[in-house]
Amino acid sequence: MKGYRYNSGSVSPMFVMLLLAMLTFMGVVVETIRINIAKSRVSAIGDSALYSASDSDVAYSDARQIVKSNLSHTDKNGLNNGQILLQQGEQGSTLTLTNKLDNSVNLQSFEDPQPNLVVSYQAQTTQVLTxxxxxxxxxxxxxxxxxxxxxxxxxxxxxxxxxxxxxxxxxxxxxxxxxxxxxxxxxxxxxxxDQKSTRIPRSIRKLAREQRWSSLLNQEIPGRDRDAxxxxxxxxxxxxxxxxxxxxxxxxxxxxxxxxxxxxxxxxSVKQPVKKEYSQGTPLKEYIPTGNRNPYLDGRRDNQGIFDxxxxxxxxxxxxxxxxxxxxxxxxxxxxxxxxxxxxxxxxxxxxxxxxxxxxxxxxxxxxxxxxxxxxxxxxxxxxxxxxxxxxxxxxxxxxxxxxxxxxxxxxxxxxxxxxxxxxxxxxxxxxxxxxxxxxxxxxxxxxxxxxxxxxxxxx
The missing domain is CATH 3.40.50.410 (von Willebrand factor, type A domain)
Known part of the structure; x- marks a missing residue:
């Protein structure tokens, strides 16, 4: 009766070392990709924040809001909301954005966990000299x-x-x-x-009394109501x-x-205008005194009207x-x-x-x-x-x-x-x-x- 032989033994040390090396290499690759992605995101966010700050009267507040809206505390890649340093001067502005990236990949599990990685980016604008x-x-x-x-x-x-x-x-x-x-x-x-030129001229004094105007700066005077x-x-x-x-x-x-x-x-102007409204539809105002109507005579020395x-x-x-x-x-x-x-x-x-x-x-x-x-x-x-x-x-x-x-x-x-x-x-x-x-x-x-x-x- 024939017997059967069974081979038995252990994994060779060299194979274990090769396997660990491969795992370590893959971990390094994954972590490197993650770090590069994090750096790209931080640089893009930093550029956006500086762009917004340069267009604002509340620069730091706007920059901070841009960063917060792009980096939440639950970021799936482990990138945490960071610190902003914004410096502005006559020659330009500098924004430094510093963030921490969770060290979620522990390459050597038998060692103590490594501290979180620091990802920093600095953006600058140079003031145009001219x-x-x-x-x-x-x-x-x-x-x-x-x-x-x-x-x-x-x-x-x-x-x-x-x-x-x-x-x-x-x-x-x-x-x-x-x-x-x-x-x-x-x-x-x-x-x-000149204050003298804003006084009521003699030619429209009667009209001014009728309208109770004290000067040509009165808001009812044609033009004043539209700041003209x-x-x-x-x-x-x-x-x-x-x-x-x-x-x-x-x-x-x-x-x-x-x-x-x-x-x-x-x-x-004391002359009636040649049209009734301006091109965008605003009517030309006119005030004509009693005693000079139908027709209005602008050649008189007194009792004249005033017009836009x-x-x-x-x-x-x-x-x-x-x-x-x-x-x-x-x-x-x-x-x-x-x-x-x-x-x-x-x-x-x-x-x-x-x-x-x-x-x-x-x-x-x-x-x-x-x-x-x-x-x-x-x-x-x-x-x-x-x-x-x-x-x-x-x-x-x-x-x-x-x-x-x-x-x-x-x-x-x-x-x-x-x-x-x-x-x-x-x-x-x-x-x-x-x-x-x-x-x-x-x-x-x-x-x-x-x-x-x-x-x-x-x-x-």
Missing amino acids: TLEIAFSIDVSGSMAGPYLDQTIKGLHDFSDIIFEHERRNDAKTISIVPATGYVNIGNFPHFF FCARLDENIDGINSPRDITANWIRSLEAAPSRLKKLKLQY DVDCGISQIQLMDNTYQQFKNSINNLYDEHNTNNAEGVLWAWRVLSPKWKGLWDSRQPDQPRAYDLKDNKKIMVLFSDGKHLIQTEIRDRKQLLLCREMKRQGIIIYSINFESRSDIVRSCASEGKYYRASTRNIRSVMKSIALAINEIRLD
């Missing part, structure tokens, strides 16, 4: 109605998308918009005006009757800010926007108005950029407009016009030309856009290499080109 002050002078005369203004507004939105491409808030760039029509509606700045303040044209105040009367010295005097010795003269002025329109100066949303809102407040007066638009764009008006425009930005000779600052005007002056043509042309010349002499860079026109004055205003011709077909491309050029500005 600060920019930008002012648009936009022709919003009646000829811009319809597709002309529609395409221009789209072009301005494209401009804002590029200027604020990397951040929704940028304190290094401020953008203002000056809507140019017969007059410029500067907005609610009654203290800029327009200044009388300097050439009319100073008796400029010929282009020869416009000198370089007179042009330089226009830069001066309101002071105790000299202030602006408030514009008002079609040339002191709805579109107001929009000042020193430094966030994407502010500038978007400002663009959407542009409407076509009435007459063309690019010279007045250029003048007010200069005043928005002039250091002589420092601290007068926006109490939140008391250091602006900055000095001309500040080495880390550039001032830019973008002049946009669709045509020529039709009223006081020679006077306004020369005024605009000399204004542009003086602004360039002060170091202001001027981009000029001739929109559907060939105006020599608009061309002459441009700094070297900064002149553009545009139409409804390419205005958006032109605006993008100018935005890209401005973004590339660096100090010489």
Whole structure:
């Protein structure tokens, strides 16, 4: 009878060592992948937190909220909510995010558990050394109605998308918009005006008594209810009757800010307007006194009425926007108005950029407009016009030309856009290499080109 042999024995030591080595290797691979994933997540969260902080007035709070919303205490990968260190200075910001990763893989079970791993990431932003002050002078005369203004507004939105491409808030760039029509509606700045010019004039005293008005600043006066303040044209105040009367010295005097010795003269109208409402639907107000109706006679020396002025329109100066949303809102407040007066638009764009008006425009930005000779600052005007002056043509042309010349002499860079026109004055205003011709077909491309050029500005 045959017997059966059974082999018996133990696993060889070499096989055990090989098996342990393989398990250890696999554990190291898994843990390495987990650590790298954790580092990638922390870096992405850190970048997002710093991006949010740079666009906020409550930087640390916003950064903390971003981290908390992305790292919960029950994170499946074992990544714990960490510590934030945010440092902000004139040269930029630094955010350090430090987290702990649970040491869930114990490679050698016979040893004591290892402490949690520390995963740290540091993100930095560098402050742009060049600060920019930008002012648009936009022709919003009646000829811009319809597709002309529609395409221009789209072009301005494209401009804002590029200027604020990397951040929704940028304190290094401020953008203002000056809507140019017969007059410029500067907005609610009654203290800029000479008190004498706000008194009730003799011609409407009877009406003022009927309405119980004490001055032209009364809220019922046409324009006051919509915070519309327009200044009388300097050439009319100073008796400029010929282009020869416009000198370089007179042009330089226009830069001066309101002071105790000299202030602006408030514009008002005693003539019935040629239309009943502004382009966006706001009715033009009118007050006519008893004894001068049906018909109203504006040539009388007394007993006159007072009316909204079609040339002191709805579109107001929009000042020193430094966030994407502010500038978007400002663009959407542009409407076509009435007459063309690019010279007045250029003048007010200069005043928005002039250091002589420092601290007068926006109490939140008391250091602006900055000095001309500040080495880390550039001032830019973008002049946009669709045509020529039709009223006081020679006077306004020369005024605009000399204004542009003086602004360039002060170091202001001027981009000029001739929109559907060939105006020599608009061309002459441009700094070297900064002149553009545009139409409804390419205005958006032109605006993008100018935005890209401005973004590339660096100090010489």
